[in-house]
Amino acid sequence: MQAVSIVLVVLVLLVILSCFVAVQQGTIAVTTIFGKYNRILHPGLNFKIPLIEKVFKRVSIQNRSVELEFQAITIDQANVYFKAMLLYSVWNQQEETIKNVAFKFMDERSFMQALVRTIEGSIRGFVATKRQSEVLGLRRDITEHVKEQIDVTLEDWGYHLQDLQMNDITFDDAIMKSMAQVVSSNNLKAAAENEGQALLITKTKAAEAEGNAIKIAAEAERQAAQLRGMGVALFREEVAKGMSLAAKEMQQANLDTSVILFSMWTEAIKNFAENGKGNVIFLDGSAEGMEQVMKQMMAMNKLMMPEEHK
Structure with missing residues (x-):
């Protein structure tokens, strides 16, 4: 009898304990009753119906990232190799959004496969319209194109693409060379x-x-x-x-002007000889030459005389 009492006490304690569930910060719990969606539980200590209400899934509302590596082909048939980092998160904490996240996919692996394939397909479709020489300068355009193409799809799944970074874009060795x-x-x-x-x-x-x-x-x-x-x-x-x-x-003084003219002429010749620097002066020393010089000097004297003395 005492053993039965102990068992009953233990069962009661287990039932009481099962009435409470702790939800970690950064996650939201989704509960079901008999396999059907019931409600969501926010972070902290929550009460639930024992034995009937069960926690179906805990959904993380934190940012998550994944690295992608894939290949695409340009319009001029060049192989392009991408290494990208994808950053995504739950769209919001509303009940309908959390329900989509919890029930759209069978498990996390299926969701990631669909997400990666959708992004790869969007990028490949964009690159297929561009030439090899254009791809390197289109990092931002590729990101914007992907967000435009899959934002609606991800929202329907309950997620939001926050960022897509192209960490590396390479080509075949021949093209790189x-x-x-x-x-x-x-x-x-x-x-x-x-x-x-x-x-x-x-x-x-x-x-x-x-x-x-x-x-x-x-x-x-x-x-x-x-x-x-x-x-x-x-x-x-x-x-x-x-x-x-x-x-x-x-x-x-009633003197002959030819005397002073001759004197000035000889003084000039003497000055040229004394102060000259290597120049040679040729003079005609004959009587005819001297007479010719005197005539020229007398003619100059007559030209320089005042008008009234002429």
């Missing part, structure tokens, strides 16, 4: 163009500098010639003034 050669040739072409531009700029600047130097030298030479001409003119003016003054003084 040809792409590397194209990049290398483009780099060499760009380097040659840059070098040509630099050489052109260098030569242009050098030509501009040479032109400016020539202009500066020409301007300096022009100014120097102008100054030399002014010096010669001033020298001639001073010589003429000196000769005119000497001629006037000799006339006032």
Whole structure:
């Protein structure tokens, strides 16, 4: 009798304990009664009908990720190999959504197979319309295309695709080598163009500098010639003034002007000889030559005499 009492107490305790169920944070429990959906249980300690109400499935509402590796073929028959990371989660915590997650698929393996195949099919269909040269620049476009194509389907399943990252996109070895050669040739072409531009700029600047130097030298030479001409003119003016003054003084003293002219001419020859730097002066020392020089000097003296003394 005592043994029966103990058994009854144990049974009562088990029944009482079975009335409570603990749901972990980040999950929602789905219960059934006689195999039919009943309700959902939120995280924490929940009461359920003992022996009748059972926890059918615990649904995680946390973010989940999966890595994908698959192959696609472009419109120009190039094989493209993808490595992607898929991030997804339950759409929301509403009862209808949780029911879809719990009952749409027989188990988690079946859901993952359907999810992966759906995403692979969407990406393959997109890549099949693109050329091999375009695929590498279409990471974002591929993601947006996949989300547009399967968001409605996943929502019907109770899930939401949060992100799809293309971690790696590769081609066959032959294509990779040809792409590397194209990049290398483009780099060499760009380097040659840059070098040509630099050489052109260098030569242009050098030509501009040479032109400016020539202009500066020409301007300096022009100014120097102008100054030399002014010096010669001033020298001639001073010589003429000196000769005119000497001629006037000799006339006032009743002296022959040819004497002063001859003296000035000899002094000039002496000055040229003393201050010259290697120049050679040829003079006609004959009597006829001296006479010719004196006649020329007398003619110059007459030209420089004032009008009233002529």
